[in-house]
Amino acid sequence: MPANAPGRTTTFHIGPASQELTRAALAAVQAPSILNTQPWRWRITHDAALLYADQRRRLPILDPTGRLLVLSCGTALHHACVTLAADGADFEVEPMPDDGDPDLLAVVRHRGVAEPSARAQRQRRAIRVRRSDRRPFATRPVPQESLDRLCRAAQRTDARLQMTWSRDLADLAVAAGQATDVLLGDPQYRAELAAWIRQPGEGHDGVPVDTLAPLGARPVPIRDFTAVGVGANVVSRVDICDPEARYGIVVTDGDGPHDWLTAGVALSAVLLTATAEHLATSPMSDLVENEVARRTLRRMLGGVGYPAIGVRIGVPATSTPPPRAPRRPAAEVIEVVADEAGPPQSQPPEGA
Ligand SMILES: Cc1cc2nc3c(=O)[nH]c(=O)nc-3n(C[C@H](O)[C@H](O)[C@H](O)COP(=O)(O)O)c2cc1C
Structure with missing residues (x-):
């Protein structure tokens, strides 16, 4: 029955x-x-x-x-x-x-x-x-003890968080520039990106426009969600915003589905630990979406391991959180x- x-x-x-x-x-x-x-x-x-x-x-x-x-x-x-x-x-x-x-x-x-x-x-x-905060951070350095705790959080998974130093900034900026040029030069990429941008309050997924931030002249350009075109990230003013942002790379031993899952576990551990430390973060995967940019990162890491995703970390400039993504x-x-x-x-x- x-x-x-x-x-x-x-x-x-x-x-x-x-x-x-x-x-x-x-x-x-x-x-x-x-x-x-x-x-x-x-x-x-x-x-x-x-x-x-x-x-x-x-x-x-x-x-x-x-x-x-x-x-x-x-x-x-x-x-x-x-x-x-x-x-x-x-x-x-x-x-x-x-x-x-x-x-x-x-x-x-x-x-x-x-x-x-x-x-x-x-x-x-x-x-x-926790929210992705793409706005420029405060001009206060991130305490080293906090960064150490983020690295330990990643280490408890099977991946690691490699913090970059000022000497790496040029390589990171090159990787971000390569990613921007290749990605924004591809009309299919621009169309795909545009299909996932939402007006505030619209739908249950995608990236709401009010969670984006001006690109500005950053040491390492962030993803250009508005896809206004190649060259939009070129530094056009003397003032560099986001000078105290720190960049970490989640690195895995291999580059298969199991490693990708591990990288996600590590990314979450880093983001939640950072939030608990009252730090702001935004993931940066454009650095690894394009093979040329990813190779630049691999070279920067000395060829050891596979860069899975970047994370921008800083002291929030304001106590007002960015709008919530649905x-x-x-x-x-x-x-x-x-x-x-x-x-x-x-x-x-x-x-x-
Ligand atoms: C694998 C992955 C890649 C991401 N790549 C980027 C990125 O390149 N740039 C960016 O600003 N945010 C990036 N994000 C953040 C997402 O856009 C964000 O998590 C999503 O819009 C939900 O917003 P929330 O983090 O505020 O909850 C990424 C997140 C993940 C998990």
């Missing part, structure tokens, strides 16, 4: 493990992603959360191999793990389980109860307030598979 046939009452049971995993997936909705594509899907079973890449949200021109898609999913995975650890859940992560589905990026298995982690609780608070409704990205015929459902997870 089908479950909804007349005369039959079916009870669905969402157990405590499933509720905790759902809460974690809900928190992961806030993770950063390339052009705010949010290219992930979660399937929650009674004791596991399965993270899938949503290939329909891959950017074919900007990200033909899906590296930045997987990296974005890695940030979501880390957000989920932070939430579980903050909630005092014991869990294990199996990345890239080889079950014949290449889009299944990770399985997070709930194993019981653990001591809530104070570090995870700090990072969980940071999830709520998120897709949870129901679009999270599927909870209930167990049939258990005890009645208890309280739904907060925010579900």
Whole structure:
């Protein structure tokens, strides 16, 4: 008899493990992603959360191999793990389980109860307030102890954060210039970028125009989201803004899907730790989207490891946060598979 046939009452049971995993997936909705594509899907079973890449949200021109898609999913995975650890859940992560589905990026298995982690609780608070801040930073140096903590946060994953020094600025600027020239010179790239720019309040994804910042004359140009054309980033005034911005590169040992996922986990760890340190950040993937620019970065790193993504880090110039980029409704990205015929459902997870 089908479950909804007349005369039959079916009870669905969402157990405590499933509720905790759902809460974690809900928190992961806030993770950063390339052009705010949010290219992930979660399937929650009674004791596991399965993270899938949503290939329909891959950017074919900007990200033909899906590296930045997987990296974005890695940030979501880390957000989920932070939430579980903050909630005092014991869990294990199996990345890239080889079950014949290449889009299944990770399985997070709930194993019981653990001591809530104070570090995870700090990072969980940071999830709520972190935003990409593309505005020029204050002209105050970033404390070295904070940068050390960001490097340690990345080291706890299988990637590392390599901070650059003033001697690297020329190479970084060259890489950013190469990326800008190649990317903005490509009409297909400009069209793809334009398709993901949104007016404030419009839609649930994409980059709202009010979160962008003037390009200005920066030591290392940021992505030109308005794609006004090649040469727009050329320094045209004497005043250099953003002089105290620091740049870190997330570096992985290899350059396959597993490494990309790891890079996303490390990026999230760096961004959340920076937020907890009251620092502002904005990821910079244009530095690695184009092979010429990526080679420049590799040379700068001495050929050791693979640059996965850049991060701009600084002291915020104002206490007013940048506007929030929208998120897709949870129901679009999270599927909870209930167990049939258990005890009645208890309280739904907060925010579900
Ligand atoms: C893999 C990846 C690449 C990104 N690349 C850039 C970039 O090149 N320039 C930029 O300003 N922001 C970049 N971002 C930030 C996203 O645009 C941002 O996360 C998204 O718009 C959501 O906004 P939020 O971070 O404020 O939540 C990137 C983020 C990720 C995860």
